[in-house]
Amino acid sequence: MSRKLLTGNSAAAWGARLAKTDYIPAFPITPQTEIIEDLAHWIDTDDMDARLVTFESEHSMITAAGSAASSGVRVFTATSSQGLLYGMEMIYTVAGWRTPFVMVNVSRGLASPITLESDHNDIMAARDSGFLQIHCATCQEITDSILIAYRLAEHKEIRVPVIVNLDGFYLSFTREPVDLADADKAAAFVGEFDPENLQFKGNTPLSQAMAVLGGSPYSYFRYELHLAAQQALSVYDEIADEFAEIFGRRHSMIDGYQMDDAEYVFVMIGSFSTKARDAVDSLRQAGWKVGLLHLRLFRPFPQQKIRTLLSGRRGVAVIDQNISMGMGGVLHCEFATALYGVNNAPLLASYIGGLGGRDISQQEFFEMMSELRHACETGESPPPRLLYSQHELTEMRKLQAIAAAEHAEIKAT
Amino acid sequence: MTSQSPIHFHRMEDMPSTHLLGTGTPMCAGCGGLEALHTMYDILGEKTVFVNAAGCMTLLSVYPFTPFRGGWLYTAMASAPAGAQGVRDAVDILLKKKKLSKEDDMEVVVVTGDGAAYGMGLSATSAAMDRNLNYIYLCYDNEGYGNTGQQYSAATPHAATTSTSKGSHGYPGFKKDLFSIWAAHNPAYVATIIAAEPLDMAKKIEKLQSMKGSRMLISLAPCPTGWDYDPQLSVEIGRLAVQTGIWPLKETIDGKVVHTKIPRQRKAVEEYLELQGRFRHLFHPRRDESGIAEIQLRVDTYWENVT
Numbered sequence: 001m002s003r004k005l006l007t008g009n010s011a012a013a014w015g016a017r018l019a020k021t022d023y024i025p026a027f028p029i030t031p032q033t034e035i036i037e038d039l040a041h042w043i044d045t046d047d048m049d050a051r052l053v054t055f056e057s058e059h060s061m062i063t064a065a066g067s068a069a070s071s072g073v074r075v076f077t078a079t080s081s082q083g084l085l086y087g088m089e090m091i092y093t094v095a096g097w098r099t100p101f102v103m104v105n106v107s108r109g110l111a112s113p114i115t116l117e118s119d120h121n122d123i124m125a126a127r128d129s130g131f132l133q134i135h136c137a138t139c140q141e142i143t144d145s146i147l148i149a150y151r152l153a154e155h156k157e158i159r160v161p162v163i164v165n166l167d168g169f170y171l172s173f174t175r176e177p178v179d180l181a182d183a184d185k186a187a188a189f190v191g192e193f194d195p196e197n198l199q200f201k202g203n204t205p206l207s208q209a210m211a212v213l214g215g216s217p218y219s220y221f222r223y224e225l226h227l228a229a230q231q232a233l234s235v236y237d238e239i240a241d242e243f244a245e246i247f248g249r250r251h252s253m254i255d256g257y258q259m260d261d262a263e264y265v266f267v268m269i270g271s272f273s274t275k276a277r278d279a280v281d282s283l284r285q286a287g288w289k290v291g292l293l294h295l296r297l298f299r300p301f302p303q304q305k306i307r308t309l310l311s312g313r314r315g316v317a318v319i320d321q322n323i324s325m326g327m328g329g330v331l332h333c334e335f336a337t338a339l340y341g342v343n344n345a346p347l348l349a350s351y352i353g354g355l356g357g358r359d360i361s362q363q364e365f366f367e368m369m370s371e372l373r374h375a376c377e378t379g380e381s382p383p384p385r386l387l388y389s390q391h392e393l394t395e396m397r398k399l400q401a402i403a404a405a406e407h408a409e410i411k412a413t
Numbered sequence: 414m415t416s417q418s419p420i421h422f423h424r425m426e427d428m429p430s431t432h433l434l435g436t437g438t439p440m441c442a443g444c445g446g447l448e449a450l451h452t453m454y455d456i457l458g459e460k461t462v463f464v465n466a467a468g469c470m471t472l473l474s475v476y477p478f479t480p481f482r483g484g485w486l487y488t489a490m491a492s493a494p495a496g497a498q499g500v501r502d503a504v505d506i507l508l509k510k511k512k513l514s515k516e517d518d519m520e521v522v523v524v525t526g527d528g529a530a531y532g533m534g535l536s537a538t539s540a541a542m543d544r545n546l547n548y549i550y551l552c553y554d555n556e557g558y559g560n561t562g563q564q565y566s567a568a569t570p571h572a573a574t575t576s577t578s579k580g581s582h583g584y585p586g587f588k589k590d591l592f593s594i595w596a597a598h599n600p601a602y603v604a605t606i607i608a609a610e611p612l613d614m615a616k617k618i619e620k621l622q623s624m625k626g627s628r629m630l631i632s633l634a635p636c637p638t639g640w641d642y643d644p645q646l647s648v649e650i651g652r653l654a655v656q657t658g659i660w661p662l663k664e665t666i667d668g669k670v671v672h673t674k675i676p677r678q679r680k681a682v683e684e685y686l687e688l689q690g691r692f693r694h695l696f697h698p699r700r701d702e703s704g705i706a707e708i709q710l711r712v713d714t715y716w717e718n719v720t
Contacts, residue, residue: 056540060495067499
C-alpha cells in the first residue's frame with residue numbers, strides 16, 4: 001500500500017488501473033478530462049495493459065462501452081454533465097443489455113445556463129436508467145468505490161453497469177491523501193472478469209439487445225433489471241465487508257456520523273457531506289443532539305435501512321444539490337417515500353443548495369438546523385427552502401443592473 | 414493489392430448455392446434491402462457479428478428468434494459504428510490476450526438504413542472511418558424513413574412523393590451524395606451495390622474481404638411499400654435503376670472512383686420512374702415533361718463526367 005496526494009480525477013484513474021481494466025472508450029469533457037489523460041499516459045508508458053479509444057461523442061462512447069462489455073472485456077469509462085445527457089439514450093440502453101462495466105461521472109450542473117461547476121442534476125437524470133449509483137465524498141472513496149463497483153457490476157446475481165459519482169471541482173481537482181491498494185491485492189479482490197454469456201464467437205449464434213414485440217416480454221425484462229438492481233442491496237454489504245477486511249476501510253452504503261443519540265439529522269450525498277460533518281461537530285459543541293446521514297449507495301435505494309436509521313428521530317433536514325423543476329429536491333422526495341407510514345417517522349424539511357458550485361456555508365447549516373428544531377417544536381414542516389443569501393441577491397441585482405444598462409445603451413444607438 | 418486477388422464470381426453459377434440467412438423474417442415481400450443482405454451474408458459466411466441501428470432490419474431479430482447463424486447486436490439509431498468499434502476492439506483484445514482463438518475471430522458488419530447512414534449516424538460513421546475501424550458497413554438505402562412509413566430523408570430523390578412530401582411535386586430536395594462523403598474520408602473501400610446485380614455485388618464483397626479497415630457499401634434498396642409498386646417488380650426496378658444510370662455502380666480503388674458497370678446505352682429515366690407510385694405525379698393526370706426532363710438532365714450530366 002502506498003499513500004499519495006491525488007486529485008479526485010487521479011483517484012478515479014487509479015481505480016480503473018487497479019481494477020485491470022481492458023478497454024476505455026473516452027471523450028473529453030470538463031471536469032472529467034484528467035481521468036482519461038492519466039489513463040492514456042499509463043497506456044503509453046506500458047503501466048497499463050489496456051486500450052483507450054477516443055470517440056466523437058459520449059453517445060458513441062457509451063455505445064462502445066456497452067458493446068465491448070457485451071463482447072467479453074472489462075470496460076471503464078468516464079463522463080460528466082452535458083456528456084452524460086448527450087449519451088443518455090445509451091445509458092438506458094446498455095443498462096438493459098445487462099453489461100457489467102463501471103463509469104465515473106464527475107458531477108457538474110446542467111445547461112441552461114451553461115456552467116462548469118458542480119451539482120447533482122446530471123447524475124439524478126440517470127436515476128431511473130438501471131445503472132447502480134455509488135456517490136463519493138472523498139478522494140479515497142473514489143478509488144475504493146471503483147474496485148467495489150466492479151465486484152458489484154460483475155456479480156452473478158446483478159450484472160448491470162455501475163456509475164461512481166464524484167463532485168466536479170470539489171473532488172475532481174482537489175488533492176487529498178489516498179491510500180492506494182497494492183496492485184496484486186486489488187487485482188485479487190476484483191478478480192478476473194467472467195463474461196458468462198456475453199461473448200461473440202465465430203460460428204456461434206448469439207443475439208444480444210434484440211427487439212421484443214408486445215408488453216409482456218418487455219415488462220419481464222424491465223422487471224428483471226429492477227430486481228437485479230435491488231439484489232445489489234444485500235450483495236453490496238458482502239462486498240463492502242470483504243473490502244474492509246482486506247484493506248481496512250469500510251464504505252457502508254449509508255454512513256452515519258454522530259447518529260447514536262441524534263435527535264436531528266442532516267441527510268446528504270457527495271462531498272458536501274463533509275461540510276455537514278463540520279457543522280455537526282460545531283452544533284454538538286453547542287449541545288445540540290445532531291447527526292449526519294451520508295448516503296453512499298443511491299441506486300439501489302436502501303429504503304429499509306433508512307427507515308431503521310431514521311425512525312424515532314425528531315427531525316431530518318434533507319439537503320439536495322439538485323432541483324426537480326416544479327417539484328423540488330429529488331433526495332427529499334425519496335426520503336419522504338421511504339419514511340411515509342413508518343412508526344415514529346421524523347419531521348422532514350427540504351433544502352436545496354449548492355447548485356452550480358455554490359457553497360453551503362457553516363452558517364447555513366446552523367440556520368437549517370435551528371429552523372428544523374423550531375419546526376419540530378411546532379410540529380409543522382417548514383416549506384421547502386432554496387438557499388440564497390441576501391448578499392448574493394444584492395450581487396445578482398448589480399449584474400442585472402449592468403445588463404439592463406447595456407441593453408438600454410444598445411437600444412439608444 | 415486486392416485488385417490482383419482472384420475473382421471467383423464470373424457467372425451466376427459461381428454464386429453460393431446455400432443460403433445462410435433464415436427465412437420467415439418480418440421484412441416486406443420484395444424488400445430490396447433483405448435481398449442485398451442475403452447475397453452479402455452468403456458470401457461473408459457465419460463468422461460475422463451484425464451490429465444494427467434502428468430501422469426496418471431491427472425487426473430481423475425479435476426475441477427469441479434470429480435468422481443469423483453468427484452474432485447480432487442492436488444498438489440505437491445513431492451509434493451502430495461505435496457499437497462495432499466496441500465489438501472489434503474487444504475481440505482484438507481477447508485475441509491478443511489469447512482468450513479467444515483465431516478460428517473464433519469474426520467480421521464486424523454494421524447494417525443500417527439510409528435514415529441512420531445519411532443523417533443521425535453520419536457523425537459516428539465519419540469517426541469510425543477516422544479511426545480506420547476494421548469493419549464492413551452495409552447501408553440499405555430505400556430512400557426514406559421506411560420503418561416509420563416512408564417519410565423523406567436525406568437519401569430521398571428529387572420529386573419522390575413520401576408521406577411527408579405528398580404535394581403535387583413531391584420532395585423538393587435532392588438525394589445526398591453519401592458515396593462521395595464517405596469516399597472523402599479515404600477509407601479502405603467504398604462501393605455502391607444493388608441486389609438486382611448480384612455478380613457485381615459479389616465481386617465487390619469478395620474484394621473487400623481481402624482488405625482491412627473501413628469497407629463501406631451503399632445498396633440501393635427498392636422498397637415496394639415505400640416506393641409504391643408491386644413486390645414482384647423489385648428486381649426489374651433494381652435493374653432499371655442501373656440501366657437508366659440513376660444508380661451508378663462504382664467503387665473506390667486506391668482513392669480513385671471506378672465505375673464497375675457503365676450503361677453504354679442508357680435507358681430513359683422514365684422507364685424507371687413510371688413503375689413507381691411515388692413518381693406517379695410525373696405521369697398522371699398529365700405528363701410533367703419538364704419534371705421528367707429535369708431528372709433526365711441530372712442523370713445525363715452525371716454520366717458526361719464519367720470516363
